[in-house]
Amino acid sequence: MPEPTVGAAQAADHFETYSAVGLLAVIGVMFVAVAFGAGRLLRPVVPTPEKLLTYECGVDPVGEGWAHTQVRYYVYAFLYVIFAVDSIFLFPWATVFAAPGYGATTLVEMFVFLGFLAVGLLYAYKKGVLAWT
Amino acid sequence: MTDVLDVALRLLVVLAVFLVLPLVVGQTEHKVMAHMQGRLGPMYAGGFHGWAQLVADGVKFAQKEDVVPKDADRRVFQLAPAVALLPYLIVLVAIPIGPGEGAVGQVVDAGIFFVLAVMGIGVLGSLMAGWASANKFSLLGALRTAAQLLAYELPMLLAAASVAMAAGTVSLPGILNAFEWWWLPWQIVGAIVFFVAGLAELQRPPFDMPVADSEIIFGAYTEYTGLRFALFLLAEYAGIVVLCGLTTVLFLGGWHGPLGADGLGWVWTLLKTAVLAFVVIWLRVTYPRLREDQLQKLAWTTLVPLALAQIALTGIVKVAIQ
Numbered sequence: 375m376p377e378p379t380v381g382a383a384q385a386a387d388h389f390e391t392y393s394a395v396g397l398l399a400v401i402g403v404m405f406v407a408v409a410f411g412a413g414r415l416l417r418p419v420v421p422t423p424e425k426l427l428t429y430e431c432g433v434d435p436v437g438e439g440w441a442h443t444q445v446r447y448y449v450y451a452f453l454y455v456i457f458a459v460d461s462i463f464l465f466p467w468a469t470v471f472a473a474p475g476y477g478a479t480t481l482v483e484m485f486v487f488l489g490f491l492a493v494g495l496l497y498a499y500k501k502g503v504l505a506w507t
Numbered sequence: 508m509t510d511v512l513d514v515a516l517r518l519l520v521v522l523a524v525f526l527v528l529p530l531v532v533g534q535t536e537h538k539v540m541a542h543m544q545g546r547l548g549p550m551y552a553g554g555f556h557g558w559a560q561l562v563a564d565g566v567k568f569a570q571k572e573d574v575v576p577k578d579a580d581r582r583v584f585q586l587a588p589a590v591a592l593l594p595y596l597i598v599l600v601a602i603p604i605g606p607g608e609g610a611v612g613q614v615v616d617a618g619i620f621f622v623l624a625v626m627g628i629g630v631l632g633s634l635m636a637g638w639a640s641a642n643k644f645s646l647l648g649a650l651r652t653a654a655q656l657l658a659y660e661l662p663m664l665l666a667a668a669s670v671a672m673a674a675g676t677v678s679l680p681g682i683l684n685a686f687e688w689w690w691l692p693w694q695i696v697g698a699i700v701f702f703v704a705g706l707a708e709l710q711r712p713p714f715d716m717p718v719a720d721s722e723i724i725f726g727a728y729t730e731y732t733g734l735r736f737a738l739f740l741l742a743e744y745a746g747i748v749v750l751c752g753l754t755t756v757l758f759l760g761g762w763h764g765p766l767g768a769d770g771l772g773w774v775w776t777l778l779k780t781a782v783l784a785f786v787v788i789w790l791r792v793t794y795p796r797l798r799e800d801q802l803q804k805l806a807w808t809t810l811v812p813l814a815l816a817q818i819a820l821t822g823i824v825k826v827a828i829q
Binding site for chain 2: 388394399405406410416419420423425428429430431438443445450451453457461464469471472473474477478481484485488491492498499
């Protein structure tokens with residue numbers, strides 16, 4: 375495990391890393407902008423009312439596009455939010471759990487954590503949430 | 508000054524890799540799929556076995572008219588391809604291909620965390636496209652995309668956490684420095700879970716229900732033409748490169764290989780990535796598309812429990828060998 379350096383040096387390092395990442399994001403945006411700009415110069419623009427009609431499946435659209443639909447997986451969405459928020463905490467824990475002085479204690483903690491997740495999943499399964507209705 | 512030059516050079520190399528490797532994967536897909544199906548694939552463009560087919564496609568896309576439907580949410584519709592594409596460019600900067608600081612775009616401390624977080628943004632592009640198109644099929648496609656993200660982000664996260672536990676760090680070069688060959692059998696379940704979940708997130712067959720052409724035309728991309736459509740395609744193939752690269756780094760030991768550890772490490776990384784990309788194409792040709800309920804079932808009743816089991820195994824072994 376890399377030893378954390380302290381204070382200003384670390385902050386400066388951090389800043390440098392993410393400024394490089396930010397610069398790449400800027401390059402990416404520029405790439406897309408240049409591509410779109412060049413595309414605008416290269417391509418023909420001949421709009422007709424028929425062309426601007428929503429394509430859908432090739433037949434003239436019926437009703438409006440923002441149609442009502444039943445989102446049947448919303449229960450999964452709840453499950454996902456619960457589980458994902460839990461799992462995020464795994465990462466900081468993962469970097470220290472086997473460090474000297476932890477060992478067996480953190481392992482037990484891990485099983486408690488996994489137990490919670492597993493029981494949650496089992497409960498959802500028993501309730502029939504994981505079956506398609 | 509040299510520092511600035513160094514960073515600029517690295518970022519340009521990352522951009523070049525980002526623009527070239529997806530095309531290589533795309534062309535390989537043309538050829539491999541064709542041969543697996545007893546055809547030849549593209550043979551004319553460029554002369555030698557149609558090597559320039561994707562260049563020709565690009566030229567075609569660039570000169571096609573860009574149609575934005577009258578009913579569409581214009582700005583969002585136009586921005587969506589960029590949102591889908593750029594996260595993969597940014598992820599690429601953090602993936603190390605060889606040992607040492609020289610072989611990675613930028614060492615990011617929070618490696619795994621950063622990579623997973625940024626990759627998740629790509630899906631927003633599909634959602635934006637699907638919603639802004641004002642098209643029933645696109646909307647359905649976008650909702651299916653969301654469903655897939657919900658189901659597969661979790662096992663992916665858990666599998667990645669298992670590697671972080673094994674290495675005791677979340678930095679990607681740090682993980683590779685800690686890597687030993689026996690991690691391969693130790694983390695194999697996590698590797699499979701990660702790879703399958705990644706495939707699902709990229710909407711690659713057999714997880715391509717969001718873009719299932721025979722059901723909902725082309726999902727969120729139905730209304731797109733020309734350059735913007737091309738960017739969506741590029742995003743898909745860049746996603747394959749990123750997923751295969753990440754699986755290589757996290758689970759297959761990246762630059763470690765049986766020989767040539769010094770200097771030739773990057774060859775191993777590229778080789779492993781290429782093999783995984785081949786597997787991605789192979790799966791597309793082999794398996795039929797999964798239905799929505801089968802998708803959810805696979806994720807919640809198979810992949811999530813497997814990933815949790817992997818975490819338990821990793822924890823026990825790691826504490827036992829300490």
